Amino acid sequence: MKPLLLALLLVATPALAGPKEDAVRAAGREWVSAFKAGNLEALMALYAENPEVALHDQPKLTGRDAVRGYFANRLRTPPDADFLLLEESLEVRGNTALSMNKYWFTLRTQGREYKDAGRSLIVYTRDRKGRWLIRHDIDQTTPDVKFPAPPEAK
Template structure:
């Protein structure tokens, strides 16, 4: 009986990991499509965004204009690699590395970036959602 319980727990956890991996893929798809609404739909009710080199952003209403502005100005190409996914109960995380190119829609040289990001996820309303997103560039900070 204990073995059956263990097998159920493990298969349930594997299902959660698969769902979180799908969340990561949905994130990538929304980013490449330049779809702020699709990205915001992946966030928890009260998300926190901690972008590299910028102040912390609290809530979807504050995140929305950041994404809309970026997608209005740039076409994004991104190649993330999910490095690890963990889950425990209704909390989990995944982290990834990425190479990204942002090409100005008005013309000009593309901006290339490499970095890593940690997504803390929470099960809300039966689905895995992004509760916290921490982004960090691999480039050195500009001199102050």
């Protein structure tokens, strides 16, 4: 009986992982949409209670107030920005998800264009309502992620 139960669990596991992974991907798309819209409140709703954010060339941000302060200065008006992602890996384990992506970020302001490309590692946690929220976000430039972004980046 035990081998049959194990076989059933192994067969059922990939089917169960799909919706969770899709929900994590949707949370990532929500972040990009809120950022591009300049919607600070929608952006902050995507962070866990006590997030840690480590962006390259920036001091580590700890807590929602620090993250809010960082983005409040950058989202006073909706940015003229493109933010493309290409998923490299996504792993869901219970109420935790790890997402590694290549990213391409372009910001146009005051007649100038700023470009940044690299990798991000985002750790999501699922709250009691079933929402996937950002607990840790680490971004870094990497020599193997450069412009232009490939066509499959979204």
